[in-house]
Amino acid sequence: MTNGSPSESAISPGKPGQSTAVHVRDVTMDFGNGALAVSNASFELETGKFLTILGPSGSGKTTLLRMIAGFETPTSGEITVNGKPVDSAPPHRRSIGMVFQKLALFPHMTAAENIAFPLKMRRFNPKTIPGRVDEFLDLVKLGGYGNRRINELSGGQQQRVAIARALVFKPELLLLDEPLAALDVKLREEMQLEFRRIQHELGVTTINVTHDQREALVVSDDIIVMDGGRIQQHAKPVDLYRAPDNAFVAGFLGVASFINGHAVPGGLASGENFLSGTHAGDFADGTAVRGAVRAEQIRIAAEGGQLTACDTRLTGTVRDTIFEGERQLYVVATEEIPGITFRIYHHDPESFGLFEIGTRVMIGWNARDMKIFESRAS
C-alpha cells in the first residue's frame, strides 16, 4: 500500500494500484468547543480505490472530508493528495470533485448549467460541453431534465445533479459527503451500484462518507469506521464484518447483542455464567471485557429444543418480535443474564412467526460466534 514516492505519484496520478493518492498523517481538528472533531487520524488511499468513511452522526466524517478537500486546515497533521500538500494550490486549481452534504447547487442555473459550470470554469472546449453535459445527465438518469431549474427538481434529483457536477470534469479525486442520503432505498441501491460502475470506468479515486453501513459494504474497496473523531478501524468490507477490532465496530456494522463480563479462558464470565467466545487480542484473565454476538449468529429454538450444536445455551422469554420482510427479529430476555436482551435474526421464511411474545425459548451460539473485546474506558 505504501509504495510510490511523492514524485512518482505526481507523475502518474491516473494509474490504479500503483501509488498513494491520498495520505493523511496524524490529522487533528479542534474547533475549540471542547471535543476534538477529528483526533489523530492517519490513513493512506491507493489511486483508483473507493474508500468509505463510515460512522454515526457527529463522528467527524464531514470534517475529515473537508480537510482532505483542503477547505479546512487541520489543527495539526498533514494531508497530501498525489504527493503534494492539499493546500499547495488554491481550491480552483485542485482536481478534486466534491459532492457536499448540503449539495450547494447553484439555484440560479438549470440542472444542465450546473453541470456545465465546472467545464466552463476549467476551459473545456466549448463545442464539447453540451454533449458531455447530456452524457452525464444520462449517467445519473436525469436525461430530459437538463432545462429544469434546481428548485423544480426533487431532493433526490438535486442530489444526482450534484453528483454529475462533481464527476463531469473527471477529477483526480472524488469526495462524496452522503450523496445518496435523500434517495429512496431502491434508487439508492441502484445508485450505489452505479457509483461502483462509474468509479471503475473512470478510475477516479473516491472517498465516500456515509452512515449507511449497507452502502459502505456494497460500494467500497476499503472502509474506515469513525467514532468520536477517532478512526476505529480501517479494513476491507469483509474483514471489517468478520473481524471487527473493537466492540464499537462490531455493533455499528450489523445488529449485535453485547454482554459485559470478565475474561476467562475460552470466553467470558458474566456473574455465575460462563459464555463461550473468541478473544479478539491477548488479555489477561479477569480483564473487564465486552462480548458481541451478531443477531444472525444466535440460534433460537423452543424450550427443551435441539440446540446441541451450540456450546453456549441460555433459556429465556420472547419479549418482542418484529417482522422485517426478509427476516424476523426476536428480542429475548434470558434468565441467566438479566438486564440485557438478545436480538436474534431468523432467516427461514417457513418458521417466521414461530414464537409469539411471551413464549419460552432457548438460544445459543458457538465460541467463534461471540467476539470478546477489552472494555474501553469510555
Place this chain on the structure above:
Amino acid sequence: MPRDSEDRSFRYPLKWRIMDGLNAALDLLWPRRLGRYTGWALLTPALLLVGILVLGLFQIAENSLHTLDTSTFLPGEEYTLANYLIVAESPTYWRIIWRSLLGAGLTVFFTLLLALPYSYMMVRTNKAALRKTLLIVLFLPFFIGQVVRAYGILIVMGSSGAVNDALGLVGIEPIRLLFNFPAVVFGLVQYMLPFAVLMLAPALTAIPRETETAASSLGANWLKVFRHVILPMAKPGLVGAALVVGTLSLTDFAMPAMLGGGSQDFIANAIYDQFFRTADQGLGSALALLLVALGSVIAGVVIAFFGAGTLGMRGRK
C-alpha cells in the same frame, strides 16, 4: 385550602397568564368573527396615508394646468398646458432633469460598488468584533441626519478644511472640492451607503458559504465566483437597493442644495424654487408631476426587466 393548592401545584407562568388576559381583552374589543377583516383593519392607516398623498397629487395636477397671472400673482382661471410647454422649451429645466438623472444613476453605481464589498465583509466575517465595527461605522453617520452630514462635508472639504490642509502638506494648492457636481454625488453616495448595505446584507446572508466553496472546487477563481455565483444570487438585493437608492437620490433636495451651492440644482430644488421663491404654483406643480412620472417610469422599467428584487419579496420576477 392548603390541600387545594397542593393538588394544583402546577400554575401557568405569569407571562402566559398576562398574555392570556391580553388575548381575552382583545377578543372583547375585536371579536373573533371579525378575524378575516383584521388584515384590512391593519392596512387602513397606511391606505389613508397613501390616500392623502393621492389627493395631494390630484390637487397638484389641477394646479399644474393654470399659469400664474403676473398682474395679480394668482393662478389664472383657464385650463392650459402652458406650464408643461415652459418646461419642455427651457434648456435650463432640461439640464436640471438630465443632471438629476445622471446624479441618481452615478449615485446608484458608486453606492452599490461600495456597498457590495462592505456588506459582503460584514456578512462573511467570522470575527464578531469586525462585524460590529462595520455596523457602527455605517450607522453612526446614519443617526446624524442629512443636513448635519452635508454641513460636515462642507467643513471638511472646504477651501480651508481638513482635506485641503492635508493636500497642502504634500504641496498641492487648495482645490475647489465643493459646489460642483462631483461634490453632490459624493454627498449622495455617502448618504445612501447605509441604505444600500441594509438592503444587500440579507441578500448576501441568503447565499450559503458552501455554494461559494463548491464553485471554487469546481474551478472558479474568486473573480469567477463573484461573477457567476455571488452577483446573480445577490441580484434581488442589488435590484432592491438600486431602486431605493435611485429614487431617493433622484428626488433628493438637501445634498444638491448644500453641496451644489445653487449651481447644481436637482428637480426637487427647482420645484422648491417655484413654490417658495417665485410662488409660481402652476410651474412647480408641473415639475413635481414630471418628477413623479420620471421616477415611476424608471422604477417600472427596472422592475419589468429585473423584478422587484427584495422589495418584491418571494415572488418570481
